[in-house]
Amino acid sequence: MKIHPTAIIDPKAELHESVEVGPFCIIEKDVKIGEGTILEPMVKVLSGTRIGKFNKLYSGGSYGGIPQDLGFKPEVKTFLEIGDHNTFRENVVFHRGTKEGLATIIGNHNYLMGNVHIAHDCILGDHNIIVQSSMLAGHVQMGNKVFVSGLVGIHQFVRVGDYVMVGGLAKVVKDIPPYATIDGNPATVIGLNVVGLKRAGINPETRAAIKRVYKTIYHEGLNTKQALEKLKKEENFAPETKYVIDFFESSKRGVTDHRAIGGGSDEE
Secondary structure: OEEEOOOOEEEEEOOOOOOOOOOOEEEEOOEEEOOOOEEEOOOOEOOOOEEOOEEEEEOOEEEOOOOOOOOOOOOOOOEEEEOOEEEEEOOEEEEEEOOOOOOOEEEOOOOOOOOEEEEEOOOOOOOOOEEEEEEEEOOOEOOOOEEOOOOOOOOOOEOOOOEEEEOOEEEEEEOOOOOEEEOOEEEEEEEEEEHHHHHOOOHHHHHHHHHHHHHHHHHHOOOHHHHHHHHHHOOOOOOOHHHHHHHHOOOOOOEEEEEEOOOOOOOO
């Protein structure tokens, strides 16, 4: 194990023999760090944190701190759980959950840039990219292959669907539906994330089906309930279109509205 002599590691922390710990890191008790994970200088890993395999934690990050929730009692045992093959750049801050036995959860293959904040009880999927200085408030749920640009603020309890693109400086206060591009303050849907869908290898037929679903929801003069009822009468749902319908039906905060922009950003 490569541990710098200035690092402070509680003897009750569990580190795989291949873990590397840089200068001035602090690792508290009740921490587990898996194979191949690297901590650069001045990383702080606090009690209740579980970190998987082959992660890279850049300098200055703080992992598993007490939630910024005025009702939280420090003696409550909660967790931060991080998967495998993630990269977290400088000075990120992740907080653990708020309810007894529950966790803030980050999946696999995520890339989070400097100064990103993931608050208590958030759940992130896999292959997401979050750009510099963006913030997720408590209880945010993010799917897979989402791209969040810089300086974005996402309100607590918001859900973010798969393959979403969020423009820089966006203020997100409602759920973001799958495959959408959103932008603005407050943010609105401005089209489909066509580039992301193409890069993901989603075929033209499926992209067209997704586009038809959003046309029904946003452009046919129906309210959301009417649009969803109309869509559910159709046959031969692709899994992607069913996902969109289910997302709208299960929303508690409401789903982000649509705003057309010049030329239509959802054009193929």
